[in-house]
Structures are given as C-alpha cells and as structure tokens.
Amino acid sequence: MKIYNTLSNQKEEFVPVQEGKVGIYVCGPTVYNYIHIGNARPMIVFDTVRRYFEYKGYEVNYVSNFTDVDDKIIKKAIEEGVDASAVSEKFIEECRKDMRDLNVKEATHNPKATEEIDGMIEMIQELIARGFAYEKNGTVYFRTRKFEQYGQLSNKKLDDMVAGIRIAVSEEKDDAMDFVLWKPKKEGEPSWTSPWGEGRPGWHIECSVMSRKYIGDTIDIHAGGEDLIFPHHENEIAQSEACSGKQFARYWMHNGFLNIDNKKMSKSAGNFFTVREIGEKYPLQVIRFFMLSAHYRSPLNFSDTLVEAAKNGLERILTAVDKLKELIPVAKEGAMTDADLAHMEEAKALVAKYEASMEDDFNTADAIAAVFELVKLANITAEEGTAEYVRYLYDTIVKLCDVLGIVTEREEELLDADVEALIAERQEARKAKNFARADEIRDSLAARGILLEDTRAGVKWRRA
Secondary structure: OOEEEOOEEEEOOOOOOOOOOEEEEOOEEEHHHHHHHHHHHHHHHHHHHHHHHHHHHEEEEEEEEOOOOOOOOOHHHHHHHHOOHHHHHHHHHHHHHHHHHHOOOOEEEEEEEHHHHHHHHHHHHHHHHOOOOOEEEEEEEEEEEHHOOOOOOOOOOOHHHHOOOOOOOOOOOOOOOOEEEEEEEEOOOOOOOOOOOEEEEEEHHHHHHHHHHHHOOOEEEEEEEEEHHHHHHHHHHHHHHHOOOOOEEEEEEEEEEEOOOOOEEOOOOOOOOOOHHOOOOHHHHHHHHHHOOOOOOOOEEEEEHHEEEEEHHHHHHHHHHHHHHHHHOOOEEEOOHHHHHHHHHHHHHHHHHHHHHHOOOOOHHHHHHHHHHHHHHHHHHHHOEEEHHHHHHHHHHHHHHHHOOOOOEEEEEEEEHHHHHHHHHHHHHHHHHOHHHHHHHHHHHHOOEEEEEEOEEEEEEEEE
C-alpha cells in the first residue's frame, strides 16, 4: 500500500509503527456553528481511509478532536449571551448528527480540548524545561528557531517567513516566528489555572497533546485539509518532536480544497453552504459519493451539474443491488456453470482492480470505476446465473460500497401513519421543551422527503 506523504512529497510504502495496527489522527472542527460542506470533505475522505484499513484486517485507532474553546466560540457566546460551553456542546451534537447522516463512523476517541487542559499544561512545562518555550507576563511562547527542522512539512524557510514581519509593540516574544502555547485570561473568557496564571491554551498545542495521549508519541497517519499544513501542522511537529525527541507522524495526508462553481467558498461571496443546507437539496449519501468521485488530493468543484451526475451514478449502483437482491431467491440452485465460473473470475479481477486503486494512495475515483464495471457485469450476467453466483455479485458490490461508506440498502418509504406518529412525537417533545428531539424528528423527516410546516392550524406536512 502506497500513501502520498506530504512530508516527503512522494508516495511511500505504508509501514505501520505496530504490525496489524494503525493509529490515525484527524484534526476535527472548531464547534461554533454547523459544519460546512468544506468540513465534510476530510471527514468523508479519512473515514474511507479508515474503512479500507479495517477491510484489510487492520485494527484502527481513529482519533478526531473537537476544538471547543476558541475565539470564534467565545465571540458567538457573547453575542448570544450564553456560556461558551453551551455553544460548543450544542454544535458538537449537531456535528455528530451531520456525521451520522454522512455515514461517517464514530471515532475511537473524540477528545475535547477543554477536557485535556491538564495534559496541555504538562506538555508546555516539558517544553519550558527543555528550553523550547518561555513565559512573558503570563503568555508562553514556543522558540521556533530552536527547533532546527521547522518548515520541513510546508517547505518554508524561517528567514523567508520572517521577512517583512514586524513584532507589534504590545508583543513581547523573542522572535517574530515564535508562536503561542498559552495565553492569559481576558475579561469574559473561559480560563483555567496554570503555573503562568489564569488563561487558556493556544490552538496548536491541543492536537499534540491529544494524539500523544490517545495514540502515542509516534502516530502512523496524521490527516486534515491542506489549509492546515501551515502553520497548524508545522507547529504540531515542532511541539511534539521537541517534547518527545521522536518522529511525530510517519505519514501526513492532506485533502485538497473544495470550491463552489469554481470559486472559493466564502460567506462574502454568497456561496457558503452548511451540510444541513445541502442535505435539504440532496441526500447526503449522494454528497458522500460525489466527494469520493475525485482523488482526495485534487481540488474538488461542487456544482449542481456535477452532484446530479453523482446522483445518477449512485442510482445505477443501487438499482443493480436491488435487482440482485430480487434475483437471489428465484435464481436456479445447484453448482455454478462454466459460464458462472468464468464471470466470477472477471468479478474477482475487478475486485483486485478496486483494491489496487485503493492501495495506490486511496484513489477512490478509480475504485468507484471498478464498482461500475462490476455493476455492468452483473447487469449482463446475473439473470442467467445460479443463486451462488448472484449472491456472490450482491455480497461483493455491497462490501465494496461499504468500504466507501455507501449504504446500498434503501430506506423504506414512510407510510402516512408513520409520519403522523412522528409528528405527534415531535409535538410532545416541543411541549416538554425537548427542542433537540423535536428538531431531530423534523430533520429526519426532511432527509426522507417529508417537509413540515408549523401553522396556526397545527402542523401540516407534504412530500418533497
């Protein structure tokens, strides 16, 4: 298996720290709002990487954090007149819901920054003791120049980076490139007690601490969007390796950017969409399939035309699976014919093609192409095949789709009585002020094509 390693800028043969085991750390979202469609790409991509390792028999320890203390969270909390933890907890739950709807498996560990403060303080103390960090008036900085390998991931040189940078009068750090490990408390902000006074950690330190705690000093794969290469991942390497003296991560994987209609996604451009908003227009299984239809390192353009094409492609697969499922109980029993055996060899060759694509830096686009070839083979040969052959085709396509996180079992259409029962449950939840459950029912119905409208005359519903 070969993985493109950002650290070396080339594909490398994957060799885990421990045979048969893989430790993967993926930088998670800052939870101050609903996750946007750009957040969804690394979630889907690296969930698929995890699934393929599991398919190949590896024991996977998959860790993805929630940054639940941050300037954006604090700003939103102040705007809403609530505690910062109320904002972060709300959007952690909303994020979990979106991830479930995208069929992203639950991580082995989902640590939260606020629950790992003691570990962060401990690592900062270690860095100070080793001479890699220093404190000035309650702020602790990392000595970037002392870590001689700084810039190895982003291929940046310190002297080039510092050119033109001027330290503001208010800053007391020794060097313009030194970065913050701990910052003093400001009025109205959450804070924790530390040897340097009340304050809170800088952003970069949390991932170094969490990966060490839940995986170890050296992790197999560290992953995230390419926007994190510098400074976040570069700073993680510096902190972690300065502390442990060991290689922090063997392989660095970064997914490409997501554009909307060939433009960078931004609120100011009016092309910023949350997963929740996209889910009102398309089934999120379609979005997942669309995301995997391009290589993860390539830029991905999101447009209605391209998503519709993905929707049609996914429908071809689901229709083939439905047909195979119907054929299994009525196909002729008995030993496979020579034709079946020949077709099965064709199918096995396509499975090998799928696996070769996935093992070439997780080329999901080519893997999906192999699935389409299997579908074509099934459409041509299944009706004349024996039950054993048909069952093999069905099981194979379902298994390969599962690695991609694509659910091939269609949801049963809700009957009117089922809808009325869920609406009644939602009304009871609203009366009990259990608004989270009420919203969950509404969103669940919307995802299945049932739209609710709260009117003075009561709740009205219609099929989309």
